[in-house]
Amino acid sequence: MSPSSFRLFPEQASTLAGSVDHLYFFLVGVAAFFSLLIFALIFFFAIRHRRRSEAERPQPVHGGLVLEVVWTVIPLGLVMVMFGWGAVVYLDGARPPGDAMQVYVVGKQWMWKLQHMEGQREINELHIPVGRAVRLTMTSEDVIHSFYVPAFRMKYDVLPGRYTTAWFKPTKTGKYHLFCAEYCGTRHSGMIGWVYVMEPAEYEAWLGGGGTGGSLASNGEKLFQELACTNCHRTGERGRCPDLMNLFGSTVKLADGGTVKADEAYLRESILYPNAKVVAGYQPIMPTFQGLVTEEGLLQLIEYVKSLKEKSATETMPARRN
Amino acid sequence: MITTTTEPRANYLTSDFGIKSWLLTTDHKRIGLLYLVTITLFFILGGLFATLIRLELLTPQGDLTSSETYNKFFTLHGVIMIFLFLIPSIPATMGNFLIPMMIGAKDLAFPRLNLLSWYLLVAGGAFTLYAMFAGGVDTGWTFYTPYSSTYSNTYVMATAVGIFIAGFSSILTGLNFIVTIHRMRAPGLTWFRLPLFVWAHYATSLIQVLGTPVLAVTIVLLAIERGFHIGIFDPALGGDPVLFQHMFWFYSHPAVYIMILPSMGVVSELVSVFARKRVFGYEFVAFSSVAIAVYGFLVWGHHMFVSSQSVYAGLVFSFLSFFVAIPSAIKVFNWTATLYKGSISYRTPMLYAFGFIGLFTIGGLTGLFLATLGVDVHVHDTYFVVAHFHYIMVGGALMAYLGGLHYWWPKMFGRMYPEGWAKLSALVVFLGFNLTFFPQFLLGYLGMPRRYHAYPEEFQVLHVLSTAGASVLAVGYVIPLIYFIWSLRYGAVAPANPWHATGLEWKTPSPPPTENFEFTPVVTHEAYDYEALAQEEEQEGVRVG
């Protein structure tokens, strides 16, 4: 082992790291104070009131209600501070900012597959620019995993059959551990990688280098055509199937009278279980694509549908270009 | 007492001989000893796996065993230590042995059920051992789906059946205790005259009865899913793996209190006897046990802050979790206050009690870190959690178990343990424990995930410290194992009440006769009344000291 790599405190490399650490120091302070208090009192009493003869019979001391109230109320106040402070930090870490750049994560036994909007795919490595918020949309192909970057103080489970989100904003360039934190089977400890935080210019260069085979949305579009979705879903046309233009983020009226917000989870469900939520005015005629699309393919399709935002009349026009 | 010295009466150990008299006994004291032997074996087995885990982690590369094997090690370590050692530990041994005596009864309410409970634990253990010898199980003791239901190809079913059966042992023990404490108390023994040990076991039993069945049905649903490929938790069928976690933790969080509440009961007894003082704030300590048992059921979601549980639920569970801290804090403060102006003896059980209070304080306070949402996101599923629950379960529950064993050993076997060796081992255990587990807090905050077979180099220094501590700890556990066995034959003969303690269990010979008491005792004063005891001893002519 190299002794230089030894450390006792993790690096702070995200906006969240500082606020988590502040809260942590507060907790360490409280814990240290009470531990030392108890230790000191035990030592002091044990020595001061040690048994001097076997026949010794100490005078009984009767409990005091005041004391009981004091040592109930003080801890109660302290833990309420912990709760409030912890909740603020947690909500901060849970809500991705609107301008965050999107990265898709697929976990599988035992690797991380990451896709950038621009189409770059990575395995067990994530390259990102410093100073820009990154929003992860994550799912798993098999069991539960957990995306954990200690230097960012950020962790969130990655579940099969569901999209979870997490975000961070790196503040320091460098190379940071990426771990799987939820036990996922034999090579769990091998499901690790690196997050590379780069200067924006460096990142642009990295993005430019190497053929990417098109953006995520354009790959999604290709898949959309390969799967013959275009036969029914035609943009700007009210055919047998709903128009997908401007769908993402809108509120969809359903056949059973309810409504649903068209988010990633809804799109995913509609591709895999088309009859679960049928749009008002349409028949449940869409076949399921279960087993025909991989998790990564699903993310590409979703990104394609997301890209159908502009008032463009031509349906073949990709929404984003490299 | 003076009259009996001429001709020693048969006690529960000598009343009958032969293997049948043990395997078919309905005497709660003998059943307690059956448990003692059984769980000691499971502890040694679980400890063996712990040793192997620590050896593997000595180096960053996974070089001692393969990752398959390592995963089986930590799974079996967890399953055996939790379900076959810690859950039965204090209640099934000392609780079984002492509760009827402490309340002045001849036996538990359902003696045959008590024996059945022991057989169920043995059967559950047998299934687990079968799984172990057939090839092991690698899901972790938490059995999260869909890994356990679909992906693992190890002996999940056999282990699950083992846990299911052992669970019924726990349920029936709890049921037996509740009925016994309600219905079998001696005349005059009102609720607020009960020893705090009994209060703690009553609270524990509530959890066993209310929580364990949910684990049982969760295991049934898991088995149906794994055995028949029909999915309750399978995302491919619209199932929710997070539901499994809810149902699992509904039991498994309160289960932590099944392990720690009885130890709190033991420590209350020890602190009182060796300070010769009534426990400060008796009512508060008694009610805090029940409060912990009740609150314990409202907080399970704090194991799931990053599981994709809703943010709102996260806030609710975090808020509720902090309230468990209050009754725990009340206990620690009251124990400490009990020492004030006491007559404090440094006998071995008291050393363990000191150790318990200190380590439980650290364990409890670090629990606050995990209830705090913002910090838990970082330390969840890292060695911080591992360190925290070992401070509670090993530093807390196991220290109290050993303290209690030393304290009641003379009552159980009529022999004293060797004090010098015992003090030495208590010291070794305390030092070894801290060396093993304190570095793990640092590892956890650094980001070392749990259940890792191999790890990045920068974590090695702390892992080496931890492994070094574990070897010290192992020595600390081997010493008592040797001298306890030695004392059965060579230990000094113990008097009926070697500590000048107040409980009813000390008013009967050591070891006690089969029926516990010659006459049903009548209780006329509160627990821990050392003045009344002194008067009694004076009348009976017992020389103090």
Add this chain to the structure above:
Amino acid sequence: MAEHEHVIKPKTYLLVFTALIALTIATTLVSYVDLGALSVAVALVIAVTTMLLVALFFMHVYYSRRLTQLVVAGGLLWLVILLLLTMTDIATRGWLGVPGK
């Protein structure tokens, strides 16, 4: 205590039995009526009433000592805790505007 001395008349049992059968018929028939979201509530109210009749009279909870009544109430309370806190997660996903949570 009072439990085994208290012999309840078969007439009471017969009355309760009739009520139970009537409730079963009621719940079956009412399920054909469109009550919207209320239908679950109605079905549960009838089921709880039926349960209470069985528990109070057939199982003698009505005549039992306080402790038994407490045990029953405690068991039901814990069931509510299990259901309520589990649904605290399931029913509140997305409440705080965090996608997927």
Add this chain to the structure above:
Amino acid sequence: MASVHSPALRHHFDTVEQQKDASTLGMWIFLVTEIMFFGGAFAAYTVYRSLYPDAFAAASNELDIVLGAVNTAVLIVSSFTMVMAVYSAQTGRRKALAGYLLATMFFGLVFLVIKGFEWHHKWVEHHVPGPHFHFEGPYADKAQMFFSLYFAMTGLHALHMVIGLGILAVLVWMTLRGAFSREYYTPVDVSGLYWHFVDIIWIFLFPLLYLIGRHNHG
């Protein structure tokens, strides 16, 4: 205290009262564990019904409401014969006791037979979850979840019925041997509690499984 001498009094109790109280309390606590055991299954049911209400309604309509209602009535009748058995024991009528116990067993068996027919029917219709599962209409996937829960819950309930029948058989045998008297009939009493509990579980299973969204489909 030891003045009460009953052959049924075990050595570690002081009085028959204490012994009976202990048994009754023990059975009630056991029933609480049963509440929590079934409670876990009800929790799963609640979660999935709240997530997939339409699929649950569609799948529920595949169940036979008549058989379900008849079975509910059969169980209520068996509960009635069970309380009458307890009453007969309290009043020391041994023959009536045996008769009511046998009647309870009979209705219990009727319930299981009807249940068996229902299960068989589901098997024939491929409504048993697993690789052969088939469900017409838009809700095939989520309907399988309903049937998984249906089989798990009714299966666990039926298992409890079978255990109950075993207990009743023992009681009949004990009655015929003259084990019970006006003074001692605790086993009848506590077994009755168990039987009624199993009845109550069904009282909830019936509306929750059979009676969802009937008005939509008739």
